[in-house]
Amino acid sequence: MLEKRIIICLDVKDGKTTKGIKFKGNIDLGDPVEMARKYYLDGVDELVFYDITASHEKRNIMIDVVRKVAETIFIPFSVGGGIGTVEDIRSVLLAGAEKISVNSQAVKNPDIITEGASIWGSQCIVLGMDAAKDTEMPSGYRIFINGGRTPTQLDALAWAKKAEQLGAGEIVVNSMDADGTKDGYELTITRMISENVGIPVVASGGAGKPEHLYDVLTSGKAHAALIASMTHYGEYTVESIKDYLKNRGLPIRSDYRKQA
């Protein structure tokens, strides 16, 4: 039986894992390669590295991180942030990432999805979307870009369907309303998109407790759940989250422990 994936997201700035804290700026969480190795051994199913480096000239630092991660962990991982051209995709995939994710860049230039999928296959191209409730939109949710700062005219459900047609292999649905609240994922939009596309949906934003993952993986109909701060500060471990979900009957990969 196909198992539900637990994915950990690491924000990387200038080669360091970081976390934005409201009004305090970014705090340094450590070396992304070491963190990746630790989470890999802890049994995470997949990792996402999000490059939040502002300047384009520091792009090579990220490529170097990707290369080192690929030599250190043997599970799939994706890279997002600042990927806008076929060349950007190529450099990240050749450095050893399994897939790339596009967000704002795909809204501005949807062809990037099609071009990427035609060269490397749909399984390499993930669409990330930032959506917030908006009663003016047909589905009730509007797409935002530039880290959630800029509203677009795109309806979230219509954009998800379009991205699938263009060749995206997976969609990460990040709810801006839930993000940072730790009150749980936004189940409505996650379920709506999952029920209306033929590709897997990853839920993002709002995870604070293991039961939030249970909810989004069952009634939210997500195929995978993205977490970050739950594990970064030691509040939970991958194992404790997986044990919880497994005990509640979800198909979860739990045989990762190193063999004796």
Place this chain on the structure above:
Amino acid sequence: MAAIRVGIVDYKAGNLKSVENAVKHLGADYLLTGNPADFSSVSHLIFPGVGEANAAMSALKETGLGDMIREFYASGKPMLGICLGTQIILSESEEGNTPCLNLVEGKVRRFVLPPEYKVPHIGWNQVTFTIKHPAFEGIPENSSFYFVHSYYPDPENSENIAGQTEYNIRFTSAIAQKNIIAVQFHPEKSGEKGLALLTNFFKWKP
């Protein structure tokens, strides 16, 4: 690692970096090449690949790598198929109605599943080993491996089935025939269990 030399077939079908990284991590001497002549020094062949069957077969014909793989198989040395590489060793694929290498009798079929089963089948799923095989040595029954595919291998002879996986249907996820072991999943992305399979393959003396 004993004195082995692993040859990874590069026929421009997808990104082989993760296969290379895993082999390097395990300390095996290896080469990754698209030149058929280079494989004369190889003791263990890995035939990987991600992509489309028709394009892959054209590339194998053009480069002479297809003939090299046939000869390697005939030599009796161990050979590992991964994902598209596994599909290509069968007789034919429904993907683009492509005649394949026909080393193992059988067809490659597209998943036809109810809508709640997304295709491609992406993620971790369990493999039930249906035979004892040196490549599975020490790997617990029903271990999870990482899959990404829309087509699955369907060998003609049930004795070639080495492992099976459930995704609405029960499909063949591992094939064994003489010196071939071929898997639909990605051992190079399946954590420590996947690395164990690769290590077993390097030790295998069919």
